[in-house]
Amino acid sequence: MPLLQVDHVTKRYSKVTAVDDVSFVAQPGRIFGLLGPNGAGKTSTIRMITYITVPDTGQILLGGEPVGPDTQPRMGYLPEERGLYRKLKVGEQLVYLARLKGMPRAHAEKAVVHWLDRFDASDWYGKKVEALSKGMQQKVQFIATVIHDPELVILDEPFSGLDPINAELLQNVVAELRDSGRTVLFASHRMEQVEQICDDICLIADGRVILSGPIREIKRQFGANTVTLVFDGPDSWLDALAAKQTISILSRTTGYATARLLHETSPRDVLDAALGAVQNVTHFELHEPPLDEIFRMAVSGKGMPAGLEAA
């Protein structure tokens, strides 16, 4: 049974429909990605899940129970725009936020020590937030999100502003949360990250769901129609292929290109063209389209495989 059920939810702000008949479910033990460009309705949707606002129509259930003040302690929410009380000490701040989620003081204090330890930050307990760097503040805020051991963890762009080492640390913690049976809702517009960590995704644009399901399945439906090459030498041959409408270049840098095969172009055609023009091809791969390409196709409605167009 899904932990979170969003059921035909609509939210309007004066004349703008921010969320338009959105439905999806998120399962325990899985990471659910809520994807969409800026202004797609991600934050509006999350605010309704966290009961900061209420839907105009439709309903949201957490473990079968309509969300409300009672479900708030069972969720942790890391908003995209971070914020902490600047003058408050880290330990005190975390204890306060945990107690607001209904944790008894003694438990909260213990949990704060545990989590600071987990993030190698035990000596921050007595430091004021304003004395911490941005990345450090971000860790504190993440701790505030999970300190009360919520069933549903909502992370809105959790990796923005983190260096690679801390991003990896955070990614490991998120994986641990999933493995311990929590439901993670991960909102982002950074597709490569979503691709790496999410199990299920829901793509929204202009307040509507345009694609949803397990990420493996969605990609499989698009099929292996994309090639990636790594090579030494000139890359003007790519432009020649693109001009003939045989491929569409998705991304390229010096000695690197990812392209979608158009029409009946075979991977071999591309490899032949490359071998005829460059000194050396060090890598050639045929694979499913990257998520950002799927996203682009879904938003524009072009190039969608049969069966997904209706979604």
Added chain:
Amino acid sequence: MQKILLIARSEYLRRVRSKTFILTTALAPLLMFAVIALPVALAVLSEDDSVRRVAVVDETGRLAEPLINLLPSSYAVLVVNEPIDSLRSQVLDGRLNGFFVLPQGLLNGTADAIFYGSGGGGLSQQMALQGALRDAVRRQRIRDLGAGEEVLALLDERASLDLVTISEEGDAADGAVISSILGYMLGMLIYVAVLIYGVMVMRGVIEEKSTRIVEVIASSARPYQLMMGKVFGIGAVGLTQLVGWSLLMMVVSSLAGPLMALALSPDISNMPNGMTSGELPIDPATLAAVLSPGLMISFVGFFLGGYLLFSALFAAVGSAVEQESDAQTLQLPVMMPIVLPIFFMPYIIEQPDAQLSVFLSLFPFSSPTMMTVRMAVTSVPVWQVLLSFVFLALGFVVMIWLAARIYRVGILMYGKKATLRDLWRWARTA
């Protein structure tokens, strides 16, 4: 309720432990004391160490001696008979501080005495010179009419007026002066306190919004709980500060009394003629009569009521903006009802029982200051005080309700600047 208390506690502790709070609480009474005591101390000091050299040109031949006796001892007086030009040059080169010219016609009122001075010396010198001359002339005129020394002694006899106020609770020494002063002070205190702590609430709301912590809190507690927790917490900060100030003021003033007396004692004899201690405006007994427990309880009650009413509105304004400078225009409708009654204070003190005064002391937006002032200057019927409290309570319940509706929408609004019309729209949305 538990969450409101938890939030209030955090808001309270965060502020009470801050250096700013501790400093302002400790230093404000000292500063106030300094403002009062410093000029006195300076005046006393500056008077003591300078002897003023003054010459008298006495054309009447009879006034010089009494004038010398009546001038304060810090004046060294020479009776001279020199031309004015010579005296003038002595003033200019600093050998004299000034000189009197007492013309022939001074005693029968046909001519005025003149004092030529180098300027400076201020009001106290002017009063000393004027008082001494006036007394000297009066005494000489009476003497000229043939009155003996015993008649002149009568001039120094005390004749003071005791004012008694009749009320239903019995007669009491009238404290018109002191109760007006007290009325002003208490009224201003409520006004200032409501403003300070109201703005503190607004700042707190803006800070939470601009640091974006509000979204985290809103996912843990209802916006209403957050707003009320903040209002209660800062209200408790206000009470703590007021109590701290009054305790410190008591200590300071109990120390200041003897100190001031000590500083002033050499000059007590030089006080303006005819003013005796019995006529000093501040008499402990009258002060106690005016500063009744009823007034003190009402003062605290009206402070809290006024604070609740206005701080909720300040919270609503704060929720609509992202930085304090944007709050100016939205603040105006909240500030107006706090500031306007201040202009009525002189009227209320003069006519505490007029219809307008009664209305202003019952109307919830003005009652916190106005009823306190009225209670200080007149005996207000108990039913009016109670009615005023009831209206105030209704007022703040309605305002908190209204403010909460604006607040819950406002805290999530970023980007465009909100107008009053927007606030009204937010209040009406479901």
